[in-house]
Amino acid sequence: MRPGDALPPLERTINLVDMIAYAGATWDFYRLHYDPEFVAAARVPGLVVDGQVFGALFVELLQDALGPRCFVHELSFTFRNLMFAGETVRCEGTVAAVDGDRVTVDLTATILASDHGPERPAARPARATVLLGRVDGPGAAP
Helix, strand or coil: CCCCCECCCEEEECCHHHHHHHHHHHCCCCHHHCCHHHHHHCCCCCCECCCHHHHHHHHHHHHHHHCCCCEEEEEEEEECCCCECCCEEEEEEEEEEEECCEEEEEEEEEECCECCECCEEEEEEEEEEEECCCCCCCCCCC
16 A cells, blocks of 8 residues: 555435434434424525534544544544435545555545536545554454
Protein backbone atom coordinates (compact mmCIF):
# COMPACT_ATOMS: atom_id res chain seq x y z
CA MET A 1 0.00 0.00 0.00
CA ARG A 2 1.39 3.38 -1.07
CA PRO A 3 0.29 7.02 -1.05
CA GLY A 4 -1.98 7.63 -4.03
CA ASP A 5 -3.51 4.14 -3.97
CA ALA A 6 -7.29 4.25 -4.34
CA LEU A 7 -9.46 2.06 -2.13
CA PRO A 8 -12.39 0.25 -3.75
CA PRO A 9 -15.41 2.57 -3.63
CA LEU A 10 -18.55 1.82 -1.65
CA GLU A 11 -21.99 2.77 -2.99
CA ARG A 12 -25.10 2.54 -0.88
CA THR A 13 -28.71 3.57 -1.44
CA ILE A 14 -30.23 4.61 1.88
CA ASN A 15 -33.95 3.94 2.23
CA LEU A 16 -36.44 4.54 5.03
CA VAL A 17 -35.94 1.06 6.50
CA ASP A 18 -32.18 1.72 6.72
CA MET A 19 -32.84 5.09 8.38
CA ILE A 20 -35.18 3.63 11.00
CA ALA A 21 -32.72 0.81 11.77
CA TYR A 22 -29.93 3.39 12.15
CA ALA A 23 -32.13 5.53 14.42
CA GLY A 24 -32.80 2.51 16.62
CA ALA A 25 -29.13 1.59 16.80
CA THR A 26 -28.06 5.14 17.71
CA TRP A 27 -31.11 6.24 19.74
CA ASP A 28 -31.49 9.24 17.42
CA PHE A 29 -35.22 9.53 16.76
CA TYR A 30 -35.32 13.10 15.45
CA ARG A 31 -38.46 13.28 13.32
CA LEU A 32 -36.65 14.81 10.33
CA HIS A 33 -35.31 11.32 9.63
CA TYR A 34 -38.59 9.38 9.51
CA ASP A 35 -41.76 11.52 9.77
CA PRO A 36 -43.09 12.78 6.37
CA GLU A 37 -45.60 15.17 8.01
CA PHE A 38 -42.89 16.76 10.15
CA VAL A 39 -40.63 17.08 7.09
CA ALA A 40 -43.41 18.70 5.03
CA ALA A 41 -44.17 21.20 7.81
CA ALA A 42 -40.45 22.06 7.94
CA ARG A 43 -40.52 22.62 4.15
CA VAL A 44 -37.73 20.12 3.60
CA PRO A 45 -37.86 18.24 0.26
CA GLY A 46 -37.70 14.77 1.83
CA LEU A 47 -36.73 12.59 4.78
CA VAL A 48 -33.15 13.49 5.69
CA VAL A 49 -30.48 10.81 6.13
CA ASP A 50 -28.71 11.21 9.49
CA GLY A 51 -25.31 12.74 8.72
CA GLN A 52 -23.52 10.32 11.03
CA VAL A 53 -24.36 7.57 8.53
CA PHE A 54 -21.47 8.91 6.45
CA GLY A 55 -19.09 8.11 9.31
CA ALA A 56 -20.43 4.55 9.49
CA LEU A 57 -20.03 4.16 5.72
CA PHE A 58 -16.48 5.53 5.83
CA VAL A 59 -15.58 2.94 8.49
CA GLU A 60 -17.18 0.18 6.41
CA LEU A 61 -15.17 1.29 3.36
CA LEU A 62 -11.93 1.32 5.37
CA GLN A 63 -12.51 -2.08 6.99
CA ASP A 64 -13.53 -3.65 3.67
CA ALA A 65 -10.38 -2.33 2.00
CA LEU A 66 -7.83 -2.75 4.80
CA GLY A 67 -9.01 -5.97 6.37
CA PRO A 68 -10.55 -7.27 9.57
CA ARG A 69 -7.55 -6.43 11.75
CA CYS A 70 -7.61 -2.72 10.99
CA PHE A 71 -8.73 -0.27 13.66
CA VAL A 72 -10.06 3.18 12.72
CA HIS A 73 -8.18 5.31 15.22
CA GLU A 74 -9.35 8.76 14.04
CA LEU A 75 -12.09 9.89 11.68
CA SER A 76 -13.10 13.44 10.82
CA PHE A 77 -15.39 14.85 8.17
CA THR A 78 -17.41 17.94 7.32
CA PHE A 79 -21.00 17.83 6.07
CA ARG A 80 -21.66 19.62 2.78
CA ASN A 81 -25.23 18.78 1.69
CA LEU A 82 -28.34 17.00 2.87
CA MET A 83 -29.00 13.49 1.60
CA PHE A 84 -32.58 12.29 1.30
CA ALA A 85 -34.18 8.84 1.64
CA GLY A 86 -33.84 6.87 -1.58
CA GLU A 87 -30.64 8.57 -2.69
CA THR A 88 -27.35 6.80 -3.31
CA VAL A 89 -24.02 7.84 -1.83
CA ARG A 90 -20.61 6.86 -3.19
CA CYS A 91 -17.76 6.79 -0.66
CA GLU A 92 -14.17 6.80 -1.91
CA GLY A 93 -10.76 6.82 -0.30
CA THR A 94 -7.19 7.49 -1.35
CA VAL A 95 -4.15 6.58 0.73
CA ALA A 96 -2.47 9.82 1.77
CA ALA A 97 0.36 8.44 3.89
CA VAL A 98 1.76 5.18 5.26
CA ASP A 99 3.95 5.16 8.36
CA GLY A 100 4.60 1.64 9.60
CA ASP A 101 1.28 0.25 10.80
CA ARG A 102 -0.46 3.65 10.52
CA VAL A 103 -2.30 4.54 7.31
CA THR A 104 -3.86 7.94 6.62
CA VAL A 105 -6.69 7.96 4.10
CA ASP A 106 -8.39 10.95 2.46
CA LEU A 107 -12.10 10.24 1.99
CA THR A 108 -15.06 11.68 0.10
CA ALA A 109 -18.77 10.96 0.15
CA THR A 110 -20.72 12.06 -2.93
CA ILE A 111 -24.50 11.93 -3.33
CA LEU A 112 -25.29 10.71 -6.82
CA ALA A 113 -27.76 12.58 -9.03
CA SER A 114 -31.42 11.87 -8.20
CA ASP A 115 -34.88 13.41 -8.22
CA HIS A 116 -33.63 15.64 -5.37
CA GLY A 117 -30.91 17.20 -7.48
CA PRO A 118 -27.62 16.79 -9.30
CA GLU A 119 -24.55 15.00 -7.97
CA ARG A 120 -23.24 16.88 -4.95
CA PRO A 121 -20.73 16.44 -2.15
CA ALA A 122 -22.10 14.91 1.05
CA ALA A 123 -19.02 14.95 3.27
CA ARG A 124 -15.65 16.47 2.51
CA PRO A 125 -12.99 17.05 3.47
CA ALA A 126 -12.75 13.77 5.33
CA ARG A 127 -9.75 11.92 6.69
CA ALA A 128 -9.09 8.78 8.69
CA THR A 129 -6.10 7.34 10.49
CA VAL A 130 -6.18 3.56 10.54
CA LEU A 131 -3.98 1.23 12.59
CA LEU A 132 -3.15 -2.05 10.85
CA GLY A 133 -2.76 -5.38 12.61
CA ARG A 134 -3.05 -3.95 16.10
CA VAL A 135 -4.06 -6.23 18.94
CA ASP A 136 -6.83 -3.81 19.92
CA GLY A 137 -8.36 -3.83 16.43
CA PRO A 138 -11.36 -5.83 15.23
CA GLY A 139 -10.49 -9.41 14.33
CA ALA A 140 -7.44 -9.49 16.59
CA ALA A 141 -6.56 -12.77 18.25
CA PRO A 142 -7.41 -12.95 21.97
